[in-house]
Amino acid sequence: MSEEKTYLELLARRDIKPTAIRLLVLKELALADRAFSLLDLEDRLVTVDKSTLFRTLTLFLGHHLIHAIDDGSGSLKYALCSSECDCEMDDLHTHFYCEACHRTFCLKQVHVPRVTLPEGFTARSVNFVVKGLCSDCARRRRP
Numbered sequence: 001m002s003e004e005k006t007y008l009e010l011l012a013r014r015d016i017k018p019t020a021i022r023l024l025v026l027k028e029l030a031l032a033d034r035a036f037s038l039l040d041l042e043d044r045l046v047t048v049d050k051s052t053l054f055r056t057l058t059l060f061l062g063h064h065l066i067h068a069i070d071d072g073s074g075s076l077k078y079a080l081c082s083s084e085c086d087c088e089m090d091d092l093h094t095h096f097y098c099e100a101c102h103r104t105f106c107l108k109q110v111h112v113p114r115v116t117l118p119e120g121f122t123a124r125s126v127n128f129v130v131k132g133l134c135s136d137c138a139r140r141r142r143p
């Protein structure tokens, strides 16, 4: 019950009206230790149809409840924002894409590096993805 309340508060803080589906999607993202693609979410939430799922994610994105990650795999991944995140340049963290298991992780402690742009250039977004082996896969490969 208190867990339910946490999710309701998360939605309220981002000015999102709670619905059963929104709570379901939020819970799935909140409990995940990695970022999910639309397809990942579809597989997990079989009762929710794809267009509803997509609309929910779009709404969450617009309210900065989640952020989208282009990890170069061809499908966007989504992960929950920290409570103080406004998805501004200063809030952005690095992501890690595992080339073996194809999972994408938020490295929330690792801020994206500051890039000095040439005169007259303005940055609107930055996408910093490190690729390699996650700890699970690295362990598996060790003899």
Ligand SMILES: [Zn+2]
Binding pocket: 064, 065, 066, 067, 081, 082, 085, 086, 087, 088, 091
């Ligand atoms: Zn954010």
Ligand SMILES: [Zn+2]
Binding pocket: 098, 099, 100, 101, 102, 103, 133, 134, 135, 136, 137, 138
């Ligand atoms: Zn891996």
Ligand SMILES: [Zn+2]
Binding pocket: 067, 069, 079, 093, 094, 095, 105, 106, 107
């Ligand atoms: Zn992230």
